[in-house]
Amino acid sequence: MSDRDKRHRQSMQKLKSHVDERVASAQEQRGLLLVFTGNGKGKTTAAWGTVTRALGYGYRVGVIQFIKGLWECGERERLIADDNLEVQVMATGFTWETQNRESDTQACLEVWRESERLLADPAVYLVVLDEITYMLKFGYLDIETVKRAIANRPAEQSVIVTGRNAHRELVAMADTVTEMQETRHAFNSGLQARRGIDY
Template identity: 85%
Template sequence: MSDRESRHQQSMQKLKARVDEKVASADEQRGLLLVFTGNGKGKTTAAWGTVTRALGYGYRVGVVQFIKGLWECGERDRLAEDPNLDVAIMATGFTWDTQNREADTRACREVWVEAERMLADPEVYLVVLDEITYMLKFGYLDIATVKQALENRPPEQTVIVTGRNAHRELTAMADTVTEMQEVRHAFNNGLQARRGIDY
């Protein structure tokens, strides 16, 4: 064995020992709170990927879409036939299009009722609150209401929160926070969102 191969093997053995130690020390089983935030693309896509994974194991999943609900959504369309998937949509679309605070607040609170139902159901393994961060930022929902629902959810239920500028209290209580960082976005260079790629 060459010196280079020997050093590589020693390095991998050390890495394996660290990983094995981490795996052995992770002994708690419960649902998680995941926050996908940041200015980069892919937060909703990542959430739908996790939805697909959970459905693949036969778990019940609830998705509440607070902003993009009126947009085409390839993932939602593909999975819509799955009897274990329950989707609720805020029927106003983008708040910057509607420009009607009262109507948007009403629509948000109507779909929040569906979110609360999902968050209280022990049979629902995963709940996605897609773009809920905007609802908090614009004051359509208050953080105390959302926190209470999250804190009182069934212990085995995992929740994914998506959207830019996640409220600091949500990130503080989350088990995992992933921040998508934008390095470059095609849209900013005049390229249209592409069906099957961006939505």
């Protein structure tokens, strides 16, 4: 065996030992709060990927779409026939299109009631609150109301929060926080969003 191969084997043995120790020390079992935030694309896509994973194991999943619900969504179209998936959408679409705070707030509160129902249901394994960060930023929802519903959910239920500028209190209570960082975006170069790629 060459010296390089020996060094590689030693390095991999050390890595394996480290990983094994971390796996052995992870003893707690409970639902998680995950936050996908940042100015890069892929937050909702990552959430739908996790939805697909949970559905693949036969778990019940609820998805609340606060912003993009009226747009085409390839993931939703592909998965909606699954009896274990429930999707609720905010009826207004993009709030900067409506420019009506009163109607947007009402639409948000209506779909939030569906969120609260899902967050209280022990049979629902995963709840996705897609783009809820905007509802908090615009003042349509109160942070304490959202925190309370998430904190009081069934112990085995996981929640994914997506959207830019996640509220610092949601970030603080999250188990996993992933920040998508934009390096370059095709839209900024004049390229249109592409069906099957961007939505």
